[in-house]
Amino acid sequence: MQREATHAVAPAVPVPAAKLGMWWFLASEIVTFGGIIVAYLVFRLAHPQWLEEAAHLSVPIATFNTLVLLTSSLTMVLAFAAVDRGDERRVATWLALTVALGLVFVLVKAYEWRHEIAAGRVPGESGFWGFYYGMTGLHALHVLGGVVVNACLLIAALRRRLEPIAHRVEMAGLYWHFVDIVWIFLFPLLYLSTH
Amino acid sequence: MSETSGPQAAHAVHPAPQGFVRRYLFSTDHKVIAKQYLAIALFWAVVGGLSAFLIRWQLAWPGEPVIGSGLLPEAFWDGDSWLAQSLQYGSIPAEFYNKLFTMHGTIMVFFVAMPLLLGALGNFLIPLMVGARDMAFPRLNMLSVWTLAVASVILLISFFVPGGAAASGWTAYPPLSAVPELSEVNWGQNLWLIAVALEFASFLMGGINFLTTTVNLRAPGLSLFRLPIMVWFQCIAAVLFMLSVGPLIAGAVMLLLDRLAGTSFFIPSGGGEPLLWQHLFWFFGHPEVYVIMIPGMAAALEILPVFSRKPLFGYRLIVYATFAAGFLSFIVWAHHMFQSGMDPRLAMPFSITTILISVPFALMVFAMIATLWGGVIRFPTPMLFALGVLGVFIMGGLSGIFNGSAPADIYIHDTYFVVAHFHYTLFAATFFGGFAAIYYWFPKMFGRMLNDTLGKIHFWWTFIAFNATFLPMHLVGLGGMMRRIANPLNYDFLQPLQPLNVWISISAFVLMLGQLVFVVNFFWSLVAGRRAEANPWQANTLEWSTASPPPHHNFDTIPTVYRGPYEYSPPGVAEDWLPQHRPLVGGPAATA
Amino acid sequence: MLRWLPESVSTFSGDIDALIRLIYYTVGAWFVLTFAVILIFLVRYRYRPGRRAVYLPGNTLAQSAWVLVPGLVVLLLDIGIDIYGERVWEAVKLHQPPAAVQVRVTGKQFAWEVLYPGPDGRFGTADDRQLNGELHVPVHQVVHVTLGAEDVIHSFFLPHLRLKQDALPGRQLTVWFEATVPGTYPLVCAELCGTGHTGMFGRLIVHTPEDYQAWVKAQWPSS
Structure with missing residues (x-):
């Protein structure tokens, strides 16, 4: 209308609302995991004897699981790339692989837990095991949540109904990579720092 | 989140849903959701007020049967109903007293202040003030209010499980809160943790909505520094909450594991560290009090310019000062822990940051006072309550200096001085700020005016009774009376303070009684109040540019914004106001 | 005020x-x-x-x-x-000045236990003496109180001495004071510690030097 009018037209930041919301959500997730990780580090430094307890954990199994989760991040990216190309069949394939790998991760985790518990290393055994079960449990719940979300998208893709909600694959991907990154922190902190 | 593929989609007009359930229960309309938050807050305010009544009864007349309990027959008190079990023949045993103040704090902070100041005000005002049709994520918004409803039900149930409600204070310090045998509360504390964690989840969702809506859905021309202070402050509060609550969510999970899975994060006998909880709690807890206070202050900052017919003094300065206060609030938490046994060398750095935080808040107060200077001030009810925020908050800020100084805190810590202090700050925000907001935005929310005479009676009653209650409480604290003791008469050195305790309790009862004036006014005006025009206060911000109450889609056409929100009495304009959306034809452009 | x-x-x-x-x-x-x-x-x-x-x-x-x-x-x-x-x-x-008198005070639900080392000045020996809720000290002498707790967090609060310190389970903390006026003063718990919190208190008795010697004599008659 006139000069004083509309030099700043909303939205000022060209980020889609869903992505912006997802970033805010992940910011709050970062401080949640950050809080528990910092608490763990402080305890760990104060208790050198946790070294021996951490030595009970199986590094090969966890390494395998790390590879599983990293691969699932790759398949997630490929699913997103397929969304960009509009190739719904490929989206379904990559999403199915992501879901499967997520489930493998959780099952391996469950096997590990069973093994530790059978050996008497229950959550109340010591501070280390409290943190071990607390941190990996919280993380596994996040993996499960991601698996459920990805499975919903997979079903939509299989029924050829993904088109209107295709942008959600990117949101699910952001979340999935975040869960992956958390594991990248947990893996060395719990399994590898035994020397 | 499909409704959010772009601002155009969110700006599309949807017809209002028909049918009671979609319209009032599972509504995605931010205005309805705001009313749902308001209803939850008012419900809990009654419960919180009742617990305050019992607390003050016990402190004035320890062990005496509560007034009215004699009306129930002896047989009732012999019975095993919940009430008969909680009160022993009408008088309050220590174990129930501990539950009362625990739940009073929990309810007032998490279930009254936050739903009222963030849930109701933020939800109602942000889309209207930024000129949007609704929130960015309307269904997430509905999910957040229903999560709060579930949290409310769980908290309510916790009163009635065997062992009763939580009794370890709203701060839930372990080991008392971590080992059921120590507090003699079992499921009450578990449910407390679950309810509070759900409440956090609810407000995280709300915060995501606040921020995304403000960033993405602003009307054309509404640049960041043309946003009303209320929108700024809601967003700053949302950021503070988001960045601080995570560690406490982790802490709540850990505490629940300590209680249920046999871990020992916080239990020293198993190698845990009780102070860890205090760090996690207060790292959240201090930003949290600003999460509450900032929107309460914002209500006053919105109202003062309108009834002084003057621009808000130092708009940008206020925004920057609040950013500074928000930032500082992350590095002051240990001032709650000066006597906790943490390394005493840490106390002075935290004391310094704490006392420094008075500077941004002082700037805010001075800006409010400067807004009054040279104005044309009228005193309708919203203005009275806004001035109430100012006055009460000054008092609360000043008494905070005592607490913030680590050596003075040696004596004052955990006494009633602290209780008086945080009621001066949080009561100022929640009730004076909340009432100011309700009296001011009620016409927009419900399309009718609240009665101004009843409003003025309500204000003076509340203001006088509030000060009569909490001013002497400082003295009780200086006299050395500890918080959370069920019976001050047990202590010889507290005997001389007892008349003061009686006075405080009577004043508190008067204060509660005064709220009936508001209840009557609220419901009477809802049905029979004078119909409100679109802009009864001649205010500038966008919410007043649409009808009262606004239609389902808020604005028939999305307004275009030409200037800042506080252009009152601008030069070159005949009226003493200039709405944000009104184009100015010719003459000097009064931009801000 | x-x-x-x-x-x-x-x-x-x-x-x-x-x-x-x-x-x-x-x-x-x-x-x-x-x-x-x-x-x-x-x-x-x-x-x-x-x-x-x-x-x-x-x-x-x-x-x-x-x-x-x-x-x-x-x-x-x-x-x-x-x-x-x-x-x-x-x-x-x-800054803690050197101690003339040392005691251990332990908070538990719902009392203060006060432990004196006895004439040998060492804890954990046969002449230790435990009092319930009574802290006897001489006037004008530096007293070190080593604080601990058995179960939950308590707070050692001597209002007249302007001294407050939380007592933590699993940790020992030392505070000090020097009383200047003989008399009997309240010793209370200032941190919520459970149902009996409101009944958790004891006394601080500040003795004149002669009284304190007499009290010591009465407690440990053999030495």
């Missing part, structure tokens, strides 16, 4: 009171000043027909100086209070 403070009977209680007094007069002055200004503005600038408000957005530096300068004064006063407070904190919590 400050006359509500209990009698002050330790070497550092006067310092803490002085700090409280300093803050009291500082904030009291601000209180009077700000409320006077607010009231003057509200009366002077109340609505009168035909008057137009001053257009003053306060966005320029010259205008915001009206706010920034008082803010600066607040900052300077803050720094003053901090500097004064630092000295007091140093004296009470950081």
Whole structure:
């Protein structure tokens, strides 16, 4: 209308609302995991004897699981790339692989837990095991949540109904990579720092 | 989140849903959701007020049967109903007293202040003030209010499980809160943790909505520094909450594991560290009090310019000062822990940051006072309550200096001085700020005016009774009376303070009684109040540019914004106001 | 207002009171000043027909100086209070003079247990003596209290000595005081510790030197 009018037209930041919301959500997730990780580090430094307890954990199994989760991040990216190309069949394939790998991760985790518990290393055994079960449990719940979300998208893709909600694959991907990154922190902190 | 593929989609007009359930229960309309938050807050305010009544009864007349309990027959008190079990023949045993103040704090902070100041005000005002049709994520918004409803039900149930409600204070310090045998509360504390964690989840969702809506859905021309202070402050509060609550969510999970899975994060006998909880709690807890206070202050900052017919003094300065206060609030938490046994060398750095935080808040107060200077001030009810925020908050800020100084805190810590202090700050925000907001935005929310005479009676009653209650409480604290003791008469050195305790309790009862004036006014005006025009206060911000109450889609056409929100009495304009959306034809452009 | 403070009977209680007094007069002055200004503005600038408000957005530096300068004064006063407070904190919590008397005080639900090392001055020997809720000390002597807790967090609070310290389970903390006036004073728990919290208290008995010797004699007659 006139000069004083509309030099700043909303939205000022060209980020889609869903992505912006997802970033805010992940910011709050970062401080949640950050809080528990910092608490763990402080305890760990104060208790050198946790070294021996951490030595009970199986590094090969966890390494395998790390590879599983990293691969699932790759398949997630490929699913997103397929969304960009509009190739719904490929989206379904990559999403199915992501879901499967997520489930493998959780099952391996469950096997590990069973093994530790059978050996008497229950959550109340010591501070280390409290943190071990607390941190990996919280993380596994996040993996499960991601698996459920990805499975919903997979079903939509299989029924050829993904088109209107295709942008959600990117949101699910952001979340999935975040869960992956958390594991990248947990893996060395719990399994590898035994020397 | 499909409704959010772009601002155009969110700006599309949807017809209002028909049918009671979609319209009032599972509504995605931010205005309805705001009313749902308001209803939850008012419900809990009654419960919180009742617990305050019992607390003050016990402190004035320890062990005496509560007034009215004699009306129930002896047989009732012999019975095993919940009430008969909680009160022993009408008088309050220590174990129930501990539950009362625990739940009073929990309810007032998490279930009254936050739903009222963030849930109701933020939800109602942000889309209207930024000129949007609704929130960015309307269904997430509905999910957040229903999560709060579930949290409310769980908290309510916790009163009635065997062992009763939580009794370890709203701060839930372990080991008392971590080992059921120590507090003699079992499921009450578990449910407390679950309810509070759900409440956090609810407000995280709300915060995501606040921020995304403000960033993405602003009307054309509404640049960041043309946003009303209320929108700024809601967003700053949302950021503070988001960045601080995570560690406490982790802490709540850990505490629940300590209680249920046999871990020992916080239990020293198993190698845990009780102070860890205090760090996690207060790292959240201090930003949290600003999460509450900032929107309460914002209500006053919105109202003062309108009834002084003057621009808000130092708009940008206020925004920057609040950013500074928000930032500082992350590095002051240990001032709650000066006597906790943490390394005493840490106390002075935290004391310094704490006392420094008075500077941004002082700037805010001075800006409010400067807004009054040279104005044309009228005193309708919203203005009275806004001035109430100012006055009460000054008092609360000043008494905070005592607490913030680590050596003075040696004596004052955990006494009633602290209780008086945080009621001066949080009561100022929640009730004076909340009432100011309700009296001011009620016409927009419900399309009718609240009665101004009843409003003025309500204000003076509340203001006088509030000060009569909490001013002497400082003295009780200086006299050395500890918080959370069920019976001050047990202590010889507290005997001389007892008349003061009686006075405080009577004043508190008067204060509660005064709220009936508001209840009557609220419901009477809802049905029979004078119909409100679109802009009864001649205010500038966008919410007043649409009808009262606004239609389902808020604005028939999305307004275009030409200037800042506080252009009152601008030069070159005949009226003493200039709405944000009104184009100015010719003459000097009064931009801000 | 400050006359509500209990009698002050330790070497550092006067310092803490002085700090409280300093803050009291500082904030009291601000209180009077700000409320006077607010009231003057509200009366002077109340609505009168035909008057137009001053257009003053306060966005320029010259205008915001009206706010920034008082803010600066607040900052300077803050720094003053901090500097004064630092000295007091140093004296009470950081610097511990050598002990003449040592005791261990342990909080448990819901009592204070006081353990004396006996004439040999060492804990864990046969002549240790435990008292329930009674802390006997000589006047004008530095007393070290080693605090601990059995179950939950308690807070060791001696109002008349202006001394407060939380007692943590699993940790020993040492606080000190030197009483200046003989007499009997309350020793209470200031941290919520459970259902019996309100009944958790004991006494601090500050003896004159002769009385204290007599009390020691009565407790450990053999030595």
